[in-house]
Amino acid sequence: MIKDDQVPITSRVTLQPDPRLLRSLGRNHDLPSALADLVDNSIDAGARHVRIRFVRRDNRLVRLYVTDDGRGISSAAINTAMTIGGVRRYGPGELGHFGLGLKAASFGHADELTVVSKTADGSYTGRRWTLEGAQSGFECDVVDQDFARRELATQPPAAGNDSGTIIRWDSVRTFPVVHDERETNRFFTETVEKLRRHLGLVFHRLLAAKVVEILIDEFDADMDAVGSAVPVESLDPFDYAHSGHPEYPKTLQVVSDPPHQLVCHLWPPRSTTRQFRLNDRPERHQGFYVYRNGRLIQAGGWNGVIHDAKDLQLARVVVDLAPGSEAHVRLNPEKSRIEPDESFVRALQQAAGEDFTFDDYLDDARALYKRGRRREAQRPRVIPPGRGLPPAVKRALRTELRPIPNEEPIDIRWGRVDGDVLFDIDRDARQLTLNRNYRTVVTGSTTGSLNDAPLVKTCLYLLVENIFQGHYMGSRDKDNMDLWQSVLTAAVRAQQ
Ligand SMILES: Nc1ncnc2c1ncn2[C@@H]1O[C@H](COP(=O)(O)OP(=O)(O)O)[C@@H](O)[C@H]1O
Ligand SMILES: [Mg+2]
Structure with missing residues (x-):
């Protein structure tokens, strides 16, 4: 009797994969994760600079370049590099893994992948995979060396360096197909934001340590002009101002x-x-x-x-x-x-x-x-501040205190105040006015700006916010006002 935990075998047949399986390669990659895979390769090649460039023609994105100033791919190594699943020996610190990233990331988004590279010994090499060529028997194109030289001479940061690599995508399926300026602008802006977020997060340690710099830009082929480059900044998921608990991490x-x-x-x-x-x-x-x-x-x-x-x-x-x-x-x-x-x-x-x-x-x-x-839940709600405080302070206040819904905010500004007191409040106009005669003393500068003196303004706001609530000022409020005015006026004069 055959035990059913063992599957019985009679013989073996060989079943070659159909090249059409390439269609499914990289389909789980969104654009940010695909480009992260290309940046991995640049970092493995010792690149200090990586440039992601979108090319626009006739109001449509038509091509993408990822260019680096790494050590490049030699003509001896490029066939393995382009082989799907072609693994090489990896050094201990390297990001490469499956021998698949470049090809999967590229075919997940584009029908054509071109790689051109130069190494420090002055040699140029290039290969191109088209999805069609790959599917009809894994035929890879050898790129003309003069073309490789021209491409590498025009794309920064390879252009300014002895060695470097360009990954070029044509017929990108995931770019919008319409020739529409607004649609293209919208897609480009959103994509740049997504890329900055994803790459900023994935490479946050390497970006903060300045191991690599990543820039994103756009080349308009009709105008022959490059837009301004946007840097990818480190986005550190552990970057809090202070720990939530004194004993942590x-x-x-x-x-x-x-x-x-x-x-x-x-x-x-x-x-x-x-x-x-x-x-x-x-x-x-x-x-x-x-x-x-x-x-x-x-x-x-x-x-x-x-x-x-x-x-x-x-x-x-x-x-x-x-x-x-x-x-x-x-x-x-x-x-x-x-x-x-x-x-x-x-x-x-x-x-x-x-x-x-x-x-x-x-x-x-x-x-x-x-x-x-x-x-x-226990903290009382507040009337939020309006103009006069820097965004960072407003954000901090929003984090700590919940606003009373549908209340006009309190503007905080410098202006004329009767007498020599430090401040005045106008409950109806929702204004907290600081006496402009003290502006130089408080800010230490003769030229002021809308959001100057954030410390004094924030302290005052926390002190008097409650006075703005309710329909009339009670005797307690009046007494508090008198107290603050006399003490704070003495304080600001002492600072003079
Ligand atoms: N920008 C680059 N600079 C130098 N070599 C590269 C670059 N991109 C790819 N390569 C070479 O191509 C090989 C294959 O890359 P990839 O398909 O991403 O697989 P893996 O990174 O897992 O080895 C890499 O191991 C590397 O040798
Ligand atoms: Mg890789």
């Missing part, structure tokens, strides 16, 4: 092979910064931030260790993958997520420090979130 040990560490952070509650929001609901970004060689692979998510929960939104954990972790932690092909095996998930669950466990951390995260909510 805390480090836990993961008993895995090789061993890992969890650096557990707690964000301060209710942050409105880009670094916390990451352009989404904050509860979407809790969990593990997994890095491989300084590149962020996964931005949040608990990988089956626990479930997402609203009250864990302040919890973010740094995991740096150790060399040799590949046996237990795989990357998905888009390099946007790790796929840990069961033993690694268990090791994560059991991560601990001295008398401190992963569960304790989660408890602290929940408690902090709850405290933040309670504090918010």
